[in-house]
Amino acid sequence: MAPTTDPTGTAPTPSGPVAFQLVLLRRMADHQPGLVQDALRRLNVSRADMREANRRWQAWAHSPRSRGPLARYRSLLGTPEATGTRRVGDLTCRALTWPVPLWPDLRFEVWSTEQGAVWNEALVRAAGAPGPALRTTADLTPWSCTIDEAARAFAPARPLEGTAPTRWRLAFTAPGPDGAPRDVVAEFTWGLLQRVMD
Incomplete structure (x- = not known):
């Protein structure tokens, strides 16, 4: 662009x-x-x-002339800050990350195959950045955590179908502010928490 x-x-x-x-x-x-x-x-x-x-x-x-999502990310974001590998089942993906100034403790991470297909595109916690303390539903405030952080904090979490592209949902049980367990659904956009619903 x-x-x-x-x-x-x-x-x-x-x-x-x-x-x-x-x-x-x-x-x-x-x-x-x-x-x-x-x-x-x-x-x-x-x-x-x-x-x-x-x-x-x-x-x-x-666009029919589009060179693919990875090329779009490189065109807008430039050279990745870091590269690594991630496993998706038996498939090994290359992981590329870029800083996102609005969220300095996060990075935008893209997983791609050697052929250039993109498997995942989401905001993740930057390496070395402290994650949030997620103990109860009161800690699940908008933009406070990534989908991976919520899934780990309140395991076992069950992924649900998203409501639109780049939106994902997790269902899990978490203590409410009063300590009583609550079944909730958390909705994420580009991997970042947006809202929690009972």
Whole structure:
């Protein structure tokens, strides 16, 4: 996504890592509009910028000339901060991670095969960054943890079908604020907690 101008020809349209963060935020806006609005202010962009960045991302993703998701991530985010390997059953994937300035303790991680197919795309805790203390449902606040962290803290967690692309859900039992066990469903967007439902 190279920088462009808006229809008035005056303001530059966000590009690079800022544009990618707007793509992440667009999916989160349905559940956490207040947090998204705060993030837009931090990025010094508007809701119109967010919608335009998402529109361009979707057009890019569905273009017949698209070089694939991994190429899109490299084009927007540049050289990965780190690379490694992850196992998916019998398959070994290459893991590439990039920093995400809005969430300095997180990284955006993509798992890809040698052929370039992408198996997973999610926000994860940065190596060495302390994770949250997840003991009760009161600790499960929006944007506080990743899907992996919630699954480990409240094992055994059962994955459920997501409500849209890039959205996942986990069902598990966790102590409520009063200590009594509660069955809940947690919803995540791009791997980051958005809300918890009884």
